[in-house]
Amino acid sequence: MPLKKITPEELYQKMNEQEKVVLLDVRAEDKYNDFHIEGPTIESQNLYKAEILNNGKAIDSLPKNKEIIVTCTTGNSATKCANILSEHEYNVAVLEGGITAWKEYLKTK
Template sequence: MKKISPKELHERMQGEEKVLLLDVRVEEKYNEYHIEDSQVLCLNIPKTVIFNLEERDELAQITKEQPIVVTCTTGNSATKCADILDGLGYQVEVLEGGLTAWNEYRK
């Protein structure tokens, strides 16, 4: 599984193309805090949706051609979700250390 460090994500956010960030935490945690930036399109699709084959309609908003950075609190759930999405043909990377590492980097 391909990983991206918080530093690499920040550098990518300085580019011209928007970064598609998929946050797989529950909606309540997402609403409390998520990465916001003019160069980031952040989607919240909880991991339970990705784990459940019948509920994957929400993935229709993502094309398989778009690179996706998957994140969660620490990176564990993101890695599991990224494995599933990779198996479905999506171009995925995992934010190493999740939002915990991102917040440490941004301090």
């Protein structure tokens, strides 16, 4: 089954509809601390991609009953991580273009 994708615009709309969004950022902690997507409806989690790619136990902390939007800098690592999470029966979507696209989209707001 192909991975679901969500555009920055769709994510922005979800946030404005007061929909709770679980956002998993798989970048290194220092990059996450420099900038990550925030909002009153965002439940942001930072789990470095190696934890997921190596099938670490850390993924057990993620909710299986909610959609998880996975992001990274440009979307490549997020796609790899989302594929693994999907194999473990998580409901995942990838933020197209990652944080880079999100920042570009915000400039239009």
